[in-house]
Amino acid sequence: xxxxxxxxxxxxxxxxxxxxxxxxxxxxxxxxxxxxxxxxxxxxxxxxxxxxxxxxxxxxxxxxxxxxxxxxxxxxxxxxxxxxxxxxxxxxxxxxxxxxxxxxxxxxxxxxxxxxx
Amino acid sequence: xxxxxxxxxxxxxxxxxxxxxxxxxxxxxxxxxxxxxxxxxxxxxxxxxxxxxxxxxxxxxxxxxxxxxxxxxxxxxxxxxxxxxxxxxxxxxxxxxxxxxxxxxxxxxxxxxxxxxxxxxxxxxxxxxxxxxxxxxxxxxxxxxxxxxxxxxxxxxxxxxxxxxxxxxxxxxxxxxxxxxxxxxxxxxxxxxxxxxxxxxxxxxxxxxxxxxxxxxxxxxxxxxxxxxxxxxxxxxxxxxxxxxxxxxxxxxxxxxxxxxxxxxxxxxxxxxxxxxxxxxxxxxxxxxxxxxxxxxxxxxxxxxxxxxxxxxxxxxxxxxxxxxxxxxxxxxxxxxxxxxxxxxxxxxxxxxxxxxxxxxxxxxxxxxxxxxxxxxxxx
Numbered sequence: 001x002x003x004x005x006x007x008x009x010x011x012x013x014x015x016x017x018x019x020x021x022x023x024x025x026x027x028x029x030x031x032x033x034x035x036x037x038x039x040x041x042x043x044x045x046x047x048x049x050x051x052x053x054x055x056x057x058x059x060x061x062x063x064x065x066x067x068x069x070x071x072x073x074x075x076x077x078x079x080x081x082x083x084x085x086x087x088x089x090x091x092x093x094x095x096x097x098x099x100x101x102x103x104x105x106x107x108x109x110x111x112x113x114x115x116x117x
Numbered sequence: 118x119x120x121x122x123x124x125x126x127x128x129x130x131x132x133x134x135x136x137x138x139x140x141x142x143x144x145x146x147x148x149x150x151x152x153x154x155x156x157x158x159x160x161x162x163x164x165x166x167x168x169x170x171x172x173x174x175x176x177x178x179x180x181x182x183x184x185x186x187x188x189x190x191x192x193x194x195x196x197x198x199x200x201x202x203x204x205x206x207x208x209x210x211x212x213x214x215x216x217x218x219x220x221x222x223x224x225x226x227x228x229x230x231x232x233x234x235x236x237x238x239x240x241x242x243x244x245x246x247x248x249x250x251x252x253x254x255x256x257x258x259x260x261x262x263x264x265x266x267x268x269x270x271x272x273x274x275x276x277x278x279x280x281x282x283x284x285x286x287x288x289x290x291x292x293x294x295x296x297x298x299x300x301x302x303x304x305x306x307x308x309x310x311x312x313x314x315x316x317x318x319x320x321x322x323x324x325x326x327x328x329x330x331x332x333x334x335x336x337x338x339x340x341x342x343x344x345x346x347x348x349x350x351x352x353x354x355x356x357x358x359x360x361x362x363x364x365x366x367x368x369x370x371x372x373x374x375x376x377x378x379x380x381x382x383x384x385x386x387x388x389x390x391x392x393x394x395x396x397x398x399x400x401x402x403x404x405x406x407x408x409x410x411x412x413x414x415x416x417x418x419x420x421x422x423x424x425x426x427x428x429x430x431x432x433x434x435x436x437x438x439x440x441x442x443x444x445x446x447x448x449x450x451x452x453x454x455x456x457x458x459x460x461x462x463x464x465x466x467x468x469x470x471x472x473x474x475x476x477x478x479x480x481x482x483x484x485x486x487x488x489x490x491x492x493x494x495x496x497x
Contacts, residue, residue, distance in 0.1 A: 054378055101360060
């Protein structure tokens with residue numbers, strides 16, 4: 001099965017775009033500004049975004065338009081965010097979503113952010 | 118299916134309705150070796166079986182009609198063996214768990230009413246264990262409970278299943294035992310002759326000496342064609358579903374439960390809005406507010422789905438079970454607790470349909486009880 005990213009930036013546009021720096025599981029990445037987190041991770045070669053809650057299978061984005069919920073990641077301590085709907089920002093700390101969110105042990109000092117649609 | 122067109126399909130029993138009620142009855146019949154055809158409507162039907170809350174719920178039911186409490190308990194106690202049978206016949210695990218359930222109370226008045234209702238049941242039925250818990254007792258059992266909950270009732274008889282897996286398990290099990298499931302069948306009319314019912318559906322025709330009407334909100338119109346009275350009407354419930362979260366709640370409650378796959382299901386609304394299965398912001402907001410009051414850690418949970426579904430309620434909220442005296446062999450089976458009562462429907466209704474005695478509890482559930490001027494109120 002093919003696992004390399006299906007999404008490649010148009011080179012002329014990528015060059016013209018400002019960059020932002022963020023991390024995925026503590027790995028520093030530099031990506032074009034203005035794109036979605038999902039697109040940014042895919043173009044950085046990341047194919048495992050999360051593990052499913054029931055069988056812990058690896059998952060990557062599928063629909064890229066907010067429907068399938070396959071692209072869930074933890075962003076700045078807020079779990080289960082749909083990375084295809086969120087724009088990259090400087091200093092974002094992104095982590096893979098490992099299984100279901102734990103409501104009991106919530107990270108401290110994290111303000112929950114509404115899903116943007 | 119195309120092979121039905123322009124030909125007559127014969128069977129021992131026709132079950133009109135492929136939801137939880139019809140499929141449970143058909144599964145019971147098929148397990149008994151009865152040649153059974155299930156006629157299911159299409160995707161435009163109001164399918165309570167696809168929108169419900171999944172509780173196998175006993176506590177509080179039948180406080181004003183002991184036979185309803187007996188019937189409900191007879192089903193809940195049969196549920197473990199019933200789930201095992203479906204597992205064997207279909208390979209589908211419906212995720213039955215019966216750890217007991219909590220009914221939360223938010224005021225002294227609610228708590229007193231709850232206690233009176235359960236005490237009435239215990240006085241009438243004898244063996245009916247229940248516990249009334251104050252806030253401290255409840256906190257000891259459910260550490261995540263919110264301060265707005267001042268107490269709760271608990272009975273060990275309650276449980277829950279995954280209702281979508283249940284519907285699939287029933288369809289698969291019934292067919293594994295030889296029942297024929299026909300989808301997208303719109304019944305036009307039922308012709309009755311002595312010992313023979315002919316169901317016309319477009320070009321198709323289904324014939325059997327016995328027929329069971331389990332068509333939910335379709336029952337009123339069908340029942341009158343076979344000499345029965347089944348005045349059920351829609352009652353809307355709205356439901357919220359959360360993102361999947363790690364297990365935090367081991368027990369079902371009347372308004373919040375966590376499913377086997379981690380989502381949290383919230384809902385307890387009742388509305389009479391006719392055939393409208395939509396949602397409304399104010400009702401969903403009230404459901405969410407009550408859910409967060411029950412378990413404050415739900416405050417930040419992300420909601421991913423909401424829907425409305427239509428309960429099938431008779432004027433007193435209780436089931437209707439009756440054989441037609443005008444056309445013997447025609448039965449109506451309709452209720453709104455299709456999950457809780459599924460085991461009884463599969464195991465205890467079917468001998469009656471095949472000519473055996475009617476289960477003792479069911480005498481009071483004829484549809485003819487509504488042929489009076491009395492004004493009914495829901496016992497739900």
